[in-house]
Amino acid sequence: MENNDNRLIKIYHGPQHPGITGNMSMELDLLGETIKGARTHVGYLHRGFEKLIERRTIIQAFTIVCRICVPEPDPNEENFARAVEGLAGIEISQRAKYIRVMVLEMARLAAQMLWMGGQSGSIGLGVVGQWSVYDRDLILDLFEELTGGRVYHMYIYPGGVRRELPNGFLEKLAQLLDYLEGRLLAYDSIFFENSTFKKRAIGVGVVNRDEALKNGYVGQVLRGCGIERDVRRDNPYLVYDKLDFEIPTYEGCDVYSRALVRRGEMVESIKILRQVIAQMPSEGAIMQKLPKHRKFKLPKEDIYVATESARGEFGYYMAGDGSEFIRRMQVKGPSLIHGFTLLENLLVDEELSNVALIMNSLGICPPEMER
């Protein structure tokens, strides 16, 4: 198309496209193939969870929170459980803490595998997605055995966890970790070192490092800028202060750096899981005694808790009002800032074909923006 008179064309990229897990659209102003302006539109997935939770008792609200982020529900459950425990003053056992760390790290591995499928799919490398989604399924098989569900586990519960570990579970997990560690080398050869991916990703979607901390970017966006921030290290929860792990950082600020950070995190997750298997206490109640359904009340207090999800800091604000209902629970996922403040600026002067690539590298998940 001729564009000599500098006329802009407006197109909608989305709501369905390979860039993200969920529905979100970008309104793009194009000059030829180059983007001159971008605006994010959400609202295709608004399910009113925050309003719904005001009408539910604490126990009932627990099954809603995992649905806030589909690819990675467990950090939501952990945040919810920790916020309720903080308000109600419940202390959970060491064993429950280790089981929770195990679930969170397994969820992180599974989420990174799914992300690998999305990221490679956004540039047309279909094989990577087929392999990684199969490997993710092996993790889901273990989840199925542990929690009874594959995607929505509803396992981390205020006061502990809901089920005891099945017989021989830790051995199975150890075997799977050995397998996955070997698979990472295969992913190196077909994805992380693939010249197609390098050519598409290096120097694309460069985040301004100076504004990264001030603007509240989290997760891989920060670590891809060489800034070492991780809630697990900086503001430790559960037993992360007793575990030994590194925070991988890369200096490139681009899509490729963020991909390498994720690869590094998979290695670290495997390392953490091995330590958890070795240190798992064999004794201890997995569940504290809780008041009965309608008698479980929260004091008139408020709290903010944060968990490191596979895409960055996930924060919950929770306020109780002395009744069995939660007065307010507000979710802050990593996507809200990444999807609006960062993405709208990052897309300017990029090529149209890079939109899905950049979106996916930021780890944007629309369900948690509109809750």
Add this chain to the structure above:
Amino acid sequence: MIEFLKKHYEIVEKAPRLYKLQIESDKLVEILSSVSINSNFITLSQIACTDWIEDEVFALNYILTTKERDKNLMVEVRISRVHCSLPTLLNLYPQAQVMERDLHEMYGINFRGNDTLYDFALENWNEIPPLRREFDTLAYVNEHFDFRIGREDNKDVKAEVKRRKAQAKESKDGK
């Protein structure tokens, strides 16, 4: 740098590494600018709003995070539910734009100086803002949607127990 804050403001430690500060709404911008210059709390991670309908106020918690991301500070302002209006923080934190847009839609709070408060997640919404407590979800659903038929035979269990007890007693007396 929490010492600076402790010296100048009344700060409560709510949990390990979580602090709370309550301020008047007219001092919001002043205090937050001072906090972001003089202490490590440079990032805004969330604006959380709670509707305390019985006190006729909205409580807004501006959750600030340090540069090291190791401590959180909740700065609470209370504003009237009726004329709810606050100055925008767009000049201090660019990410406040989307958070204020969200709260404007969900609570109807007007952020003075933010001219981007258009639709966020809801489209063509003409009712009262949905996260206000007076918005009754169930009434709205009953008005706008039909429930699927086939579940009318649901029994109230307490009434059923009472009825069966009375029935048993009656048949016993009848004998």
Add this chain to the structure above:
Amino acid sequence: MQFSPDIKGTLSPFLAVKKLFEHPKTICYPEVKKEQIDGYRGFHTNLLADCIGCANCQDVCMNEAIDMVTIAKDVNPKNASGCIPRIDYGRCCWCSLCTDVCPPNSLKLENECIWADDKADNFLYFPKDK
């Protein structure tokens, strides 16, 4: 422009070709079924000889998916209300809170989880008596 070919990065993806000679990872459903796991959260079962009709399950269900209804069959003599739960599978989210709060532990979840039907009204489910 300098020409520096990335030979390793160009050739290494071809390692994927060797997967052509491996056994496929997928299974041939429905001839071959996946191994069933104990404790899967599938359909409900309710042992009528134990159910006391207390409606705790109805009270805890956040989706209001459970109705307490009377049936023609004999129920537990200790069942004070004479009602048993019926579950609307259009609403159920399989959180298994109802099985957690069941006082006589009669309500349980089984492995079975596949049900196709052409009418949406048909998904009112009486738990199997076992």
